[in-house]
Amino acid sequence: MKGKLVLFILLLSMVGLLAACGEDTVDDVVNSLNKKEQDMESFKTTATMEIQTGEEPQQFDVQVWHKKDDYYKVVLQNQLDDKGNQVILRNDEGVFVLTPSINKSYKFQNDWPKHHSQPYLFTSLVSDINNDADREFKVTENYYVFTVKTNYKGNQQLPYQEIYFHKKSLEPALVKVLNSQNEPMVNVDFSDFEFNPEIANTEFDTEENLAEGTVSVPTMAELEEQSMAVYYPDNLPEGAELASEEVVSFENGERSILSFEGDKNFTLVQEMYQSHPTNIEVPVYASGEMVDLGFTVGHLSNNTLEWQQDGMNFVLASDTLTVDEMVVVAKSVQDRAMK
Numbered sequence: 001m002k003g004k005l006v007l008f009i010l011l012l013s014m015v016g017l018l019a020a021c022g023e024d025t026v027d028d029v030v031n032s033l034n035k036k037e038q039d040m041e042s043f044k045t046t047a048t049m050e051i052q053t054g055e056e057p058q059q060f061d062v063q064v065w066h067k068k069d070d071y072y073k074v075v076l077q078n079q080l081d082d083k084g085n086q087v088i089l090r091n092d093e094g095v096f097v098l099t100p101s102i103n104k105s106y107k108f109q110n111d112w113p114k115h116h117s118q119p120y121l122f123t124s125l126v127s128d129i130n131n132d133a134d135r136e137f138k139v140t141e142n143y144y145v146f147t148v149k150t151n152y153k154g155n156q157q158l159p160y161q162e163i164y165f166h167k168k169s170l171e172p173a174l175v176k177v178l179n180s181q182n183e184p185m186v187n188v189d190f191s192d193f194e195f196n197p198e199i200a201n202t203e204f205d206t207e208e209n210l211a212e213g214t215v216s217v218p219t220m221a222e223l224e225e226q227s228m229a230v231y232y233p234d235n236l237p238e239g240a241e242l243a244s245e246e247v248v249s250f251e252n253g254e255r256s257i258l259s260f261e262g263d264k265n266f267t268l269v270q271e272m273y274q275s276h277p278t279n280i281e282v283p284v285y286a287s288g289e290m291v292d293l294g295f296t297v298g299h300l301s302n303n304t305l306e307w308q309q310d311g312m313n314f315v316l317a318s319d320t321l322t323v324d325e326m327v328v329v330a331k332s333v334q335d336r337a338m339k
Contacts, residue, residue: 024167026137029144030129036170037126042067042199045172046192047120049076051294052185053157053331055234058295062120062188071204072113074120076295081310086296088112091204095290096283097297098209100217101311103276105210106299107283108290116292117151117161119175119188125163142167150177153291153300153327158185171195186294210281217280226311228254228272235332237325239263252277266318266329272311291323293331305330 042065049060059079066072072090087098095108118124129135132148139145143164150161157179164174171193177186202208230247240262247256253274259267278284288301298307305316305326316330 024139024144026135029137029165033126033129033165033170036195037123040068040122041196043122044194044197044199045120045122045190047188047190048079049120049189049294050187051331053235053294053328055332055334058334060295064120065199065203066121066123067199067201067204071201072121073204073209078295078310086308087209088297089204089206089209091206093206096206096209097290097299098280099296099308100280102273102278102308102313103217103280104278104308104313105280105283106286108286110290112290115151116290118292119161119177119186120190122172122193125172125175128161129163139167143173144170153323156180156324157328157331169195206283217276226272226274228256228270228312229335230256230258231270231309231312231314231333231335232258233268233329233332234334235328236260237262237264237321237329240266251275264318264320264325266316266321266326268329268333269315269317271313273313291327293327295331298327298330300326309333310335 044066045064047062049062051058051060061077061079063075064073070090072088074088075085077085085100089096089098090112095110095112096105097108098105113121113124114127116124117128128148128151129146131151134149136147137145144167146163147160148163150158152158158177159180160178160182162176162178163172165171166173172190174190175188176184179185228247230245232242240260242258243261244259245256247254249255253272256270257267259265286299286301288299291298291300291305293307296307296309298305300323303317303319307314307330314330314333316326318326321329
């Protein structure tokens with residue numbers, strides 16, 4: 001009897017050991033992701049991104065090139081506007097944001113994309129996982145799934161993200177950025193991902209990307225044909241209302257000025273150009289901070305947030321809104337009639 005009991009215990013131990021050997025623990029997967037990143041020389045990816053922070057969802061095509069250590073190129077293309085693209089470059093000279101639709105580029109001296117969540121960058125996703133000691137982890141039939149904190153300006157509105165990796169390859173498959181009610185507000189669906197492709201350094205060269213034909217700047221004839229549709233924010237601070245609205249002409253086009261009043265006041269200025277006031281080949285130095293708005297990159301400085309969207313320039317100015325509140329308002333600006 002005693003021998004049978006010992007045998008039974010041994011069998012249970014072996015079953016437990018075999019089960020344990022087959023399980024993927026969170027530490028195992030995190031270590032594998034870190035090793036994959038450390039050994040990686042480059043990556044290239046194509047994805048689609050849907051943003052639902054406004055009244056209507058917006059769809060974007062995303063292309064990314066990365067080469068170790070600090071070379072990045074991101075192309076964001078609005079699916080409904082073939083001229084609504086933006087190029088983000090990081091190279092030895094700094095970080096550049098190129099917006100062909102308004103013939104303008106910025107140069108930043110900062111650490112982007114370090115310390116900033118970017119749902120379409122493998123390096124950023126791994127960093128966010130490592131930085132969240134309270135991360136959640138589960139294993140499905142095909143994916144490793146992490147739920148971790150985000151690191152955005154305005155992340156009170158988008159505090160968490162679900163990150164799906166293919167189990168066999170550790171390639172990212174899907175990222176869902178969630179609001180405080182755990183509803184997905186941003187979805188990034190990776191259609192193609194490649195580790196360690198051959199990428200020439202010229203892919204990240206500023207002059208190469210600014211060369212004629214690389215980015216498509218609208219012609220004067222195309223600009224003159226454009227008419228301005230006034231954009232409004234869907235997400236207003238509590239108590240804020242549209243107090244006045246004015247559209248005026250200026251030397252290079254038309255300008256819409258929306259004033260909002262309430263517990264917190266702010267002004268939203270929108271400009272549609274019919275001639276180019278700037279030259280994309282001469283980057284404007286930005287002394288402020290880069291702010292990721294999801295569909296574009298903004299420039300934060302002196303109580304103003306400036307960004308480009310759908311071939312127009314926007315400036316949100318306020319002495320009373322917090323930075324997070326400014327980001328929330330900017331993310332919700334869309335082409336619609338004011339309610």
